[in-house]
Amino acid sequence: MKKVLLCVLSLLAAVLMIAGCGGGDKKEEKPAPAKTEKTAAKHMNIALFWLDKSLEPAEGWNAWSLARAGASECLTTIDENMKLAPVLADKWEQVDPVTWKIHIRKGVKFSNGKEMTPEDVKKTIERAVGKDKRAAANANLDSIKVDGENIIYKTKAPYGALMYNLSEPLFTIIDTSKPAEEIAKTPVTTAPYMVTSFKSGEVIELKANPNYWGGKPGLDSITVKLIKDDNTRAMALQSGEIDIAQKLDKAGADLFKGKSEFNTLEVPSLRLEFAFLNLKHPFLANANVRKAMAMAVDRDAMAKLFNGEPCGTVFPKAAGIGFDKLNKQTFNLEEAKKLLAQEGFKDTNGDGVIEKDGKPFELNLQIFKKTAIPEALQAQLAKAGIKINIRQMDDTQKNLEEGKFDMSLNSYITAVTGDGQRILEQNFSTKGADNYGKYSNPEYDAVIVRLAGEFDAAKRVELETEAQKILLQDNPDLFLVSGKTIIVTKNSVKNLKKYPLDYYLISKDTTM
Amino acid sequence: MNIWIKKITENKIFCLLLTLNILLVVFFLFAPQFAPNSPIEIHADHTLLDSSGQYPLGTDQLGRCFLSRLLYGGKSSLLMTIGIVVFISLAGTTVGIMAALAGGAAEQIFMRFLDVVLAIPSMVLVLVMVSIFGNGIVTTTIAIMSVSWITYARISHSLVLEFRESNFIKQAHMGGVRSVRILFKYVLPNVFPHIIVVATQDFGDKLLLLSSLSLLGLGAQPPTPEWGYMLSEGKQFMQRAPWLLFYPGFLIFIHVIMFNLLGDRLQDILDPKET
Numbered sequence: 001m002k003k004v005l006l007c008v009l010s011l012l013a014a015v016l017m018i019a020g021c022g023g024g025d026k027k028e029e030k031p032a033p034a035k036t037e038k039t040a041a042k043h044m045n046i047a048l049f050w051l052d053k054s055l056e057p058a059e060g061w062n063a064w065s066l067a068r069a070g071a072s073e074c075l076t077t078i079d080e081n082m083k084l085a086p087v088l089a090d091k092w093e094q095v096d097p098v099t100w101k102i103h104i105r106k107g108v109k110f111s112n113g114k115e116m117t118p119e120d121v122k123k124t125i126e127r128a129v130g131k132d133k134r135a136a137a138n139a140n141l142d143s144i145k146v147d148g149e150n151i152i153y154k155t156k157a158p159y160g161a162l163m164y165n166l167s168e169p170l171f172t173i174i175d176t177s178k179p180a181e182e183i184a185k186t187p188v189t190t191a192p193y194m195v196t197s198f199k200s201g202e203v204i205e206l207k208a209n210p211n212y213w214g215g216k217p218g219l220d221s222i223t224v225k226l227i228k229d230d231n232t233r234a235m236a237l238q239s240g241e242i243d244i245a246q247k248l249d250k251a252g253a254d255l256f257k258g259k260s261e262f263n264t265l266e267v268p269s270l271r272l273e274f275a276f277l278n279l280k281h282p283f284l285a286n287a288n289v290r291k292a293m294a295m296a297v298d299r300d301a302m303a304k305l306f307n308g309e310p311c312g313t314v315f316p317k318a319a320g321i322g323f324d325k326l327n328k329q330t331f332n333l334e335e336a337k338k339l340l341a342q343e344g345f346k347d348t349n350g351d352g353v354i355e356k357d358g359k360p361f362e363l364n365l366q367i368f369k370k371t372a373i374p375e376a377l378q379a380q381l382a383k384a385g386i387k388i389n390i391r392q393m394d395d396t397q398k399n400l401e402e403g404k405f406d407m408s409l410n411s412y413i414t415a416v417t418g419d420g421q422r423i424l425e426q427n428f429s430t431k432g433a434d435n436y437g438k439y440s441n442p443e444y445d446a447v448i449v450r451l452a453g454e455f456d457a458a459k460r461v462e463l464e465t466e467a468q469k470i471l472l473q474d475n476p477d478l479f480l481v482s483g484k485t486i487i488v489t490k491n492s493v494k495n496l497k498k499y500p501l502d503y504y505l506i507s508k509d510t511t512m
Numbered sequence: 513m514n515i516w517i518k519k520i521t522e523n524k525i526f527c528l529l530l531t532l533n534i535l536l537v538v539f540f541l542f543a544p545q546f547a548p549n550s551p552i553e554i555h556a557d558h559t560l561l562d563s564s565g566q567y568p569l570g571t572d573q574l575g576r577c578f579l580s581r582l583l584y585g586g587k588s589s590l591l592m593t594i595g596i597v598v599f600i601s602l603a604g605t606t607v608g609i610m611a612a613l614a615g616g617a618a619e620q621i622f623m624r625f626l627d628v629v630l631a632i633p634s635m636v637l638v639l640v641m642v643s644i645f646g647n648g649i650v651t652t653t654i655a656i657m658s659v660s661w662i663t664y665a666r667i668s669h670s671l672v673l674e675f676r677e678s679n680f681i682k683q684a685h686m687g688g689v690r691s692v693r694i695l696f697k698y699v700l701p702n703v704f705p706h707i708i709v710v711a712t713q714d715f716g717d718k719l720l721l722l723s724s725l726s727l728l729g730l731g732a733q734p735p736t737p738e739w740g741y742m743l744s745e746g747k748q749f750m751q752r753a754p755w756l757l758f759y760p761g762f763l764i765f766i767h768v769i770m771f772n773l774l775g776d777r778l779q780d781i782l783d784p785k786e787t
Contacts, residue, residue, distance in 0.1 A: 011765075231750055251560070251573070251752040301556035305574060370745075375574055375734050379554045390734050391647070 041220045042512055044493070045242040046505070047233050051226035053201045056184040058128035058135060063169035068246070069204055069224045070193040070217070070506030075102065075121065076167040077504075078418035080497045082320065084164055088116070088173055088190065094455060097158040098142065103150050109211040110175050111194035118146045123176040125166075138165040138422070158453035160460055164419035169503060192217035192508040202226055218495060218511025237262070237488060243512065244489045244496070246505060250307035253486045262488055267498040268318040269485040270415050272311055273373055275365065275478040276400070276408040279437050283361060284406070288343050290475040294329040295336035296384040297377065299481055305372035308481040313468050314423065316482035318500050319415040322465030327472060329479050336384050347385055354385035362387040363406040368396045373480060374409060400436040408436070411483075413501065420464040421451055428471060439476035519781050526777045533774050536767065537594070540586035549577035551584040552735040560753045572742075572756055573749060582759055585737035590767070592653055593719045599657055601711040604664025605703065611665065612672035613695070623669060626662050634659050635721070642730045649738070652731040656721055660714075667710060671703045705782040713775030716768035723764055739764050 048068055057063035057072065066072040075089035086092075092102040108116040122144045128135040140162065142154040155162060165171075175188035186195045190213065193206040204224040208217040225242075227233040234252035237245040245252070256262040277284045277293075284290060299310030312328030315321040345354040345361060353360045365388050367374050378388040388407070399405045414423050426432045429448045430440040444467060451463040471477075485502050495509040520526060548568060555575030563570045569579040611619050629637075641655035675681055675698065684694050723740025725731040732738035739760040746756030 231748055234751070249748070251749045254560075254752050298556075301554070304556040305554070305559060372574055376554055376556075378735060379552065392729050 042218070043221045043223070044219050044244065044510075044512060046222060046224045046244045047227040047236055047242045047246065048224060048505075049226075049228060049230075049233065049247045051201055051204070051224070054184040055187055055195060055198055055204070056180070057169065057172040057174060057187055058124075058131040060132070060134075063172050064503040065204070065224070066172060066187065066189070066191075066195075067169035067503045068505040069195075069206055069222060070508070070510070071187075071189055071191045071195055071204075071206055072169045072172040073189055073191040074167050074169065074171045074173060075104075076163050078164070078167050078501055080499050080504075082318070082415070082418050082500055084167065084418055087167075088121070089163075089166075092163060095152075097453070097455075098155045100153040100155070100162060101147075101150050102153055105213070106149060108190050108213040110188050110190055111209040111211055112175065112188050113211055114175060114188075116173065116190050118149065118151045120176065121151055121173055122146055124173045125171060127176055128171055132170065135170050138168065138170070138417075140165075158455070160451070160453065160455040161417070161419050161421045164417040165422075168417050193219075193222060193506065212508070214508050217508050219506075222506065234488075237490070240490075243493050244487065244505075246487050247502065248486045248488055250486075253307075253488060256488050261491055263491050263493065265487045265489070265496065265498050267485045267487075267500055268309060268316065269483045269502060270316055270319055270413050270500050271411050271483045271485075271502075272314065272316060272414045273306070273308070273371075273409065273411050273480045273483065275377065275480065276405070276410060276437050277477055278403065278405055278407070279439055279476065280403060281363070281406055282359075283356070284363075284437075286343060287474055288339055290478075292336040292339040292343070292384065293381065293386065294475045294478055295332045295339070296381055296386070297329070297478060297480065298331045298333075298380050299329075300331070302373060302376045302380075303481045305376050306481050306483065307486075308483040311482040312479050313472060314479060315414050315420055315464070315468070318482070319420065321415065321420050321461055322468055325465060326468055329472065329475065333383060340384060345385070352382070352385065353387045360387065361385065362389065364389050364391050365407040365409060366391045366393060366396045366399060366405050367409045368393060369411075377409075377478075377480070403436065403438070405436075407478075416501070418501070419460065420467075421448075421460070424448060424451070424464060424467050428467075428476060437476055439474065441470060441474060444470045444474075523777070523781055526774075526781060529770070529774045529777055533770050536770060537590055540583070540590050543583035543586050547577070547580035547583045549580045551576060551580040551737045553577075560749065569759065570753070570755055572745065572753075578756065578759070581737035581742060582739070582763065585739050585742060585760070586763065588649070588732070588736065589719065589722065589739050589764075592649065592722055593715060596653060596657055596660070596718050596722070597711050597715050600661040601664050601707055601714075603657075604661035605668040605707050607661070608665035608668030609672050609695070609699065609703065612669045612676060615676075623666075626665060629659070630662055630666070635724075638721070638725065639730070642725070647730050647733060649726075649732045649736065652722065652725050656718065656725075660718065663714075664707060664710065668703050668707060671706055672699055675699055675702060709775055709779045709782060712771060712778055715771040715775075719764065719767055719771075 048065065051065050052060065052062040054062050055066055057066060063072055073087050075087060077085050077087045079085045088105050088108060089102045090105045092100055095101050104118045104121055110116055125139060125141065125144060129139050129141050140155040140157065140159040142156045145152045172189055174183060178188060185198045192209055192212050192214065194209045195204055196207050197205040202225065206222040208220050227236055230249045230252050233245045234248055234255055236242045238255065253264060256264055277290060279285050299312055303310045309316060312330055313323065313326050315323060317323040340354060345356045347354045353362065355361065363386065365374055365377065367390060370392060374390045378390060381388050396408050400408055412423060414420065416422055425448050426434045428435060428439055429445050447463060447467045447470065451460060451467065454460050454463055489496060492512045494511050497507055553576060558571050558575040559573055561567055561571045567577050572578055611622050637659045638655045641658065642652055645651045645655065681694060681698060684698065722731055726738045726740030727744045729744065732741045742760040743757060749756050
């Protein structure tokens with residue numbers, strides 16, 4: 001009897017504990033919440049899904065956090081319509097294929113009151129190129145000279161993507177006279193907001209830049225914190241602890257549907273979810289096999305599960321790079337099965353998995369994040385007789401670099417700086433840094449070389465479309481879906497722009 | 513033997529618990545027959561639905577019938593757990609008895625070796641083995657079995673030790689009774705009930721271990737339904753679809769509690785002096 005009573009009591013306790021867990025994360029105390037009267041201080045709390053350990057702009061992806069917080073400005077930017085726009089460079093012209101004359105805007109001050117000059121631009125870019133490999137690759141820098149109000153920028157080879165690449169927060173213009181430790185914590189920039197304190201990997205405190213050249217910023221101060229877990233971020237917004245929750249998943253976003261106190265912004269993202277294929281695998285080396293696999297994927301169903309858009313090519317529709325003109329990877333299960341049979345695959349032992357030369361068609365799919373996609377892919381390829389084993393790991397990078405994978409799921413922002421060259425070159429050209437599947441097509445490489453030297457924006461799009469055409473014949477990867485970036489805010493937040501590139505968030509006009 | 517059967521059948525509560533446990537296990541072993549849909553078929557248009565005629569307990573994030581997954585999951589979880597417990601109790605007991613009867617240096621060395629292995633937390637050992645031999649329900653089950661039999665070896669060894677030195681065994685030896693007969697007529701009947709008690713109580717522990725490993729992504733692999741794995745899938749939908757967390761958790765809870773109660777009751781009956 002006693003034991004039964006104990007059982008019932010523990011059951012009750014468990015139920016009460018679960019009920020109690022339903023509240024928000026109230027562990028940290030916030031600064032005073034924003035008030036609605038105009039005269040009171042406007043403070044905004046934001047939760048990001050990612051925050052780096054350092055704010056050193058010329059290192060890795062650190063500067064993306066700065067950009068999201070409205071604390072980064074570069075020579076150019078990619079606006080909410082994916083167009084290249086001037087910022088600290090107000091005009092530029094090409095003098096010859098390797099020389100650009102870039103005029104630096106006058107009357108711009110750093111947040112510490114110091115005037116921003118072309119000399120600062122030169123120092124920032126040279127510093128970034130010296131510090132970071134990606135910066136060196138993307139700047140294609142031969143030399144920079146200051147010429148009055150301009151800088152004369154010489155590239156190593158004709159480089160049409162230059163002004164696009166310089167928009168990346170990696171090239172945030174900073175006051176380089178500060179020591180490195182200070183730059184890593186409170187970099188001095190020309191942006192609408194300045195960093196007042198930084199707790200590594202946790203929280204950034206910012207306030208409005210009193211010397212901002214573009215007018216008065218819409219907020220007085222901002223707190224940017226890291227909340228990695230989607231659920232926790234959603235709960236923080238529900239409890240009022242934050243005003244903006246960046247990048248919620250569908251389940252999180254559903255919690256705010258129809259609630260008038262919140263605003264949901266859905267922006268088609270430029271992120272492509274796709275599966276690398278290792279062309280060293282005997283089955284995957286066969287182009288028809290890859291084509292059949294691409295046809296076995298039902299992207300519409302996958303898009304519904306992932307809350308995204310089907311994307312049977314490299315660039316999602318929102319990037320505007322030939323999406324409507326191309327014969328994309330499309331679902332056709334019957335054709336896929338026919339093609340596999342034609343290539344000699346048969347299910348000889350009736351276990352639902354096709355074989356060739358005695359080997360079953362079984363592949364390992366490595367993933368680093370659990371989403372709806374791996375299981376959907378598994379189920380769909382199973383219908384064509386292909387068995388997929390899902391292997392989740394913290395870091396797929398090592399296996400990719402060593403070629404120890406069959407398939408690997410990845411998520412890339414495809415037009416990182418509004419331009420497609422980067423991903424086309426690094427993922428698919430023979431010497432590409434991210435070409436882990438070892439795809440090689442000289443015809444494709446030739447198109448990329450022409451693209452690198454092309455300066456006309458329209459012609460660049462044509463070449464990028466042609467490159468995709470070749471990829472859609474060879475199918476080195478399975479292109480799956482593109483996501484949607486969902487940002488949910490309290491309805492007191494105003495003027496938040498819908499940027500397809502998720503490293504932009506706060507702009508000068510954002511207010512509450 | 514007859515004494516115990518008499519004791520057991522006299523104890524009404526034990527009979528009730530035993531019946532309930534048997535019903536629970538049998539139900540889930542045959543549960544897939546009752547499943548209304550396929551547990552692994554994905555329906556992109558029916559994700560995270562509440563209960564309905566077609567999906568009695570709703571669907572999960574991939575539109576799979578949740579009830580069917582729970583039923584199939586129960587069968588695989590319970591089969592694995594029963595298999596593990598039966599194997600480790602039989603293997604461990606056999607080894608422990610053999611070590612006790614062998615005696616001498618061999619016994620000492622062997623038992624000290626077991627002591628060393630037992631000092632390491634079993635979860636850590638299992639994790640190490642899984643990281644060497646890979647994920648999957650089969651490797652995880654083998655990993656759990658290979659570390660868990662040791663407990664039974666120690667228990668049976670110490671039980672046999674007790675009897676080995678007792679007078680009636682010595683007398684039986686002197687009277688010319690063969691060792692094997694001593695083993696089956698005297699030793700085993702005294703060891704057996706203790707082992708059954710431990711095994712019954714261990715059932716809950718092994719079910720939890722298997723589910724925890726699946727929760728961590730090391731045990732059952734997608735798309736296999738398994739309660740621990742379903743818990744790890746469900747936690748991201750805690751607010752949106754709390755049933756995805758509640759039902760698998762509740763089922764694990766119920767099974768562990770029921771078997772623990774049964775084991776406790778059995779212990780009261782068979783080992784009253786041990787309480």
